[in-house]
Amino acid sequence: MHYTARAHTNIALLKYWGKVDEAIITPTTTSISLTLNEFYTDTTVWFDKTLASDQLVLDGETISGTAAQKVSRFLNIVRDMAGFNDKAYIISTNNVPTAAGLASSASAFAALAGAASKAAGLDLSVTELSRLARHGSGSATRSIFGGFANWVPGDDRTSFATPIFEKVDWPIQLMTVIINDQPKKVGSRLGMQHAKNTAPFYKVWVKLANSQVADMISAIQQHDLVKLGELAEANALQMHAMNATSVPPFNYLTDKSWQVIMIAQELRNQGIPVYATMDAGPNVKLISRPEDTSIIKKALTDVVTSSQIIIASPGPGIKVTSGDKI
Amino acid sequence: MHYTARAHTNIALLKYWGKVDEAIITPTTTSISLTLNEFYTDTTVWFDKTLASDQLVLDGETISGTAAQKVSRFLNIVRDMAGFNDKAYIISTNNVPTAAGLASSASAFAALAGAASKAAGLDLSVTELSRLARHGSGSATRSIFGGFANWVPGDDRTSFATPIFEKVDWPIQLMTVIINDQPKKVGSRLGMQHAKNTAPFYKVWVKLANSQVADMISAIQQHDLVKLGELAEANALQMHAMNATSVPPFNYLTDKSWQVIMIAQELRNQGIPVYATMDAGPNVKLISRPEDTSIIKKALTDVVTSSQIIIASPGPGIKVTSGDKI
Numbered sequence: 001m002h003y004t005a006r007a008h009t010n011i012a013l014l015k016y017w018g019k020v021d022e023a024i025i026t027p028t029t030t031s032i033s034l035t036l037n038e039f040y041t042d043t044t045v046w047f048d049k050t051l052a053s054d055q056l057v058l059d060g061e062t063i064s065g066t067a068a069q070k071v072s073r074f075l076n077i078v079r080d081m082a083g084f085n086d087k088a089y090i091i092s093t094n095n096v097p098t099a100a101g102l103a104s105s106a107s108a109f110a111a112l113a114g115a116a117s118k119a120a121g122l123d124l125s126v127t128e129l130s131r132l133a134r135h136g137s138g139s140a141t142r143s144i145f146g147g148f149a150n151w152v153p154g155d156d157r158t159s160f161a162t163p164i165f166e167k168v169d170w171p172i173q174l175m176t177v178i179i180n181d182q183p184k185k186v187g188s189r190l191g192m193q194h195a196k197n198t199a200p201f202y203k204v205w206v207k208l209a210n211s212q213v214a215d216m217i218s219a220i221q222q223h224d225l226v227k228l229g230e231l232a233e234a235n236a237l238q239m240h241a242m243n244a245t246s247v248p249p250f251n252y253l254t255d256k257s258w259q260v261i262m263i264a265q266e267l268r269n270q271g272i273p274v275y276a277t278m279d280a281g282p283n284v285k286l287i288s289r290p291e292d293t294s295i296i297k298k299a300l301t302d303v304v305t306s307s308q309i310i311i312a313s314p315g316p317g318i319k320v321t322s323g324d325k326i
Numbered sequence: 327m328h329y330t331a332r333a334h335t336n337i338a339l340l341k342y343w344g345k346v347d348e349a350i351i352t353p354t355t356t357s358i359s360l361t362l363n364e365f366y367t368d369t370t371v372w373f374d375k376t377l378a379s380d381q382l383v384l385d386g387e388t389i390s391g392t393a394a395q396k397v398s399r400f401l402n403i404v405r406d407m408a409g410f411n412d413k414a415y416i417i418s419t420n421n422v423p424t425a426a427g428l429a430s431s432a433s434a435f436a437a438l439a440g441a442a443s444k445a446a447g448l449d450l451s452v453t454e455l456s457r458l459a460r461h462g463s464g465s466a467t468r469s470i471f472g473g474f475a476n477w478v479p480g481d482d483r484t485s486f487a488t489p490i491f492e493k494v495d496w497p498i499q500l501m502t503v504i505i506n507d508q509p510k511k512v513g514s515r516l517g518m519q520h521a522k523n524t525a526p527f528y529k530v531w532v533k534l535a536n537s538q539v540a541d542m543i544s545a546i547q548q549h550d551l552v553k554l555g556e557l558a559e560a561n562a563l564q565m566h567a568m569n570a571t572s573v574p575p576f577n578y579l580t581d582k583s584w585q586v587i588m589i590a591q592e593l594r595n596q597g598i599p600v601y602a603t604m605d606a607g608p609n610v611k612l613i614s615r616p617e618d619t620s621i622i623k624k625a626l627t628d629v630v631t632s633s634q635i636i637i638a639s640p641g642p643g644i645k646v647t648s649g650d651k652i
Contacts, residue, residue: 200560201567204530234526237575241527241567248591249563255581265574 002046002089004324005114007143008315009039009096009107011174011285013232013277014209014216015239016138016151018196025138026159028196029209031151032216033142033161036174037315039100041107043092044324045115051087058092074109074136075116081132082120090116091324100176100310101281103188109136110143114320129318130160146317148220150213168314170223175286175293177300178308179256186250188280191243198247205242209235229275229287233264236277252281259303260284267292267299327447328372328415330650331440333469334641335365335422335433337500337611339558339603340535340542341565342464342477344522351464352485354522355535357477358542359468362500363641365426367433369418370650371441377413384418400435400462401442407458408446416442417650426502426636427607429514435462436469440646455644456486472643474546476539494640496549501612501619503626504634505582512576514606517569524573531568535561555601555613559590562603578607585629586610593618593625 010033018028054072056063071090079085090112096104113133117124124132126144130151133140141161142149148164186194196202212231219227244251253261261276264286268274274288274296288296290313297306336359344354380398382389397416405411416438422430439459443450450458452470456477459466467487468475474490512520522528538557545553570577579587587602590612594600600614600622614622616639623632 200534200564201527201530204527208526234571234573238526238571241570244567244570245560245564247560249587251579251584253577258577261575 001119001322002044002324003115003118003320003322004042004044005111005118005318005320006040006042007107007110007114007318008035008037008146009041009102009104010035010139010142010149011102011277012139012279013228014212014235015279017239018192018202018206019138020153022193024156025134026155027138027151027153028206030153030213031142032164032213032220033139033149033151034172034174035143035146035149035315035317036102036312038312039096039102039107040315041092041094041096041104041111043090043108043111043115045088045090045112045119047084047086047088047119049086051089054087054090056090056092059094070136071112074112077132077135078116078120078122081117082122084120088116088119097310099178099180101180101279101283102176103137103139103279105137106139106143109133109140110318112136113140113144114318118320126317127160127162131157134159144318147314150217163317164217164220166317171289171291172225172314173288173290173293174312175288175296176310176312177260177284177286177304178310179254179260179282179284179304184252184281186252186280191250191280194250195243195246199242199245201242201245205238208238225273225287225289229273232277232287233275240278253278254282256303257282257284260286260300263299263303267296272296327445327648328370328650329441329444329646329648330368330370331437331444331644331646332366332368333433333436333440333644334361334363334472335367335428335430336361336465336468336475337428337603338465338605339554340538340561341605343565344518344528344532345464346479348519350482351460352481353464353477353479354532356479356539357468358490358539358546359465359475359477360494360498360500361469361472361475361641361643362428362638364636364638365422365428365433366641367418367420367422367430367437369416369434369437369441371414371416371438371445373412373414373445375412377415380413380416382416382418385420396462397438400438403458403461404442404446404448407443408448410446414442414445423636425504425506427506427605427609428502429463429465429605431463432465432469435459435466436644438462439466439470440644444646452643453486453488457483460485470644473640476543489643490543490546492643497615497617498551498640499614499616499619500638501614501622502636502638503586503610503612503630504636505580505586505608505610505630510578510607512578512606517576517606520576521569521572525568525571527568527571531564534564551599551613551615555599558603558613559601566604579604580608582629583608583610586612586626589625589629593622598622
């Protein structure tokens, strides 16, 4: 039997940045995310006794090497849970623009967790799926759920995401401003590890980040875009600042990133609620109301062209179906 | 009687960034500096009973407004100490390139303290001069001394600088890399105040900075350029990182600043001891050995022209003479 899952990627409003346990991917802080409608991965999985090894086809290309090994290691966990050792076909299509610096690994491992577990005959709850997806990629943990989700630290058993508010019925969107003039030199996995190991500000960042959780949840529950935006922007800036205290230092934000951050600030001074967040790269994601799109785009014209702005809205949780169509 | 003082500016190796008391300028952290030979201010002062107000001539121009008021307020302290109320002539010449982002206020208020106190008939010790200079500008406190100096927090009476090592007899120099493509938007005085009041990382920065003092003094005493450089670069990066967590955030470092920081890192990987420090602006100051000048200049050719690099060496403490020539 083959199963197909669609999972959407997410943007962290409170960031995941650093692991307590590198092997099983448990985080140092609680992270909170918004799942995005426009960006998703479709993955079809079936197990086949006659296969000698797992076969991975990603965006139409047969994949070997590190990426394939990572998928096989993940499938080993599923096989262990199901109690068999058959190899699998995995056909995956990403609908996440890589240039945007949005984590496609989040939707990829969430979709893989959904499709593979079903194909292996497991009938996991969303909590069990979230816990499983975590082994592939930390941010995948949250992509099991739609809308706003909350991933807590803990041990292998207790660290998973829960939904805060899955159906977002208030006007909020994410505008990705693609700056990305160079490929980033320090990947997320390495960046967070280096920061945790060497940044003297790391501990205070963790403490601060965890202290922002209750307020962020309350802002989401109260549909308070201003409070949500303030917390998200502060948390992101604090993460980037902390990185720059690593030894040796590293820095993802460029002059253009700062220009966008300052434009958001100026727009707020004019009464437009728009807030910046940045992941491991120079691109800035602006949290805003859909009704302010044109005024924000206009304010950005000195920094980027309109084709460098991608708009996304809140998206749904994982969906798994039998067969290869969602 | 008129007196002329020459005081040199200094670069902070551990930064002064934030006041406990805004009025009398007492700092939140101990700062440590190197006085620079090439950059200084010459100031001549004499008091004249017949004057209706203080007369300030700066670099050949008669000055009124805020700058003149600041000088008069400073002279009021000197007049209070001397017990008279005569107005003064102040003729001052700056030999600090403003584009370099080196604090001319440090040499300016140190020279003013020296010349004005002598002209007022006071015979202050260097400690008393350092305490007096502090009222004009925090960094002026350290410019009373040559070589390496140390300014400690405290109250009006106990907060002044002391020399660590006035005659620097080991090879160390400061290369200022002028990036400075735009005037800075947030001045030092405002920047440090805003950071202290709003940056959630401020307290940890203070704690960290104060914990670096003993090691910095020991590095200076042991002529350990590597240790000194590591501490100076870390302290500066931590200050800039902390600033970026202010609400709203501000940031002095540009892409070019980071390029220079990374070039220093690459040079170190090649065995050249060169370390970066940055004040309230984009310019990067490189601490290095004189013998490595050409290799460092060569490594910087992609970022700046050779005319954008200014080299300074350790300088002497304040010198006061009667008459208008040093």
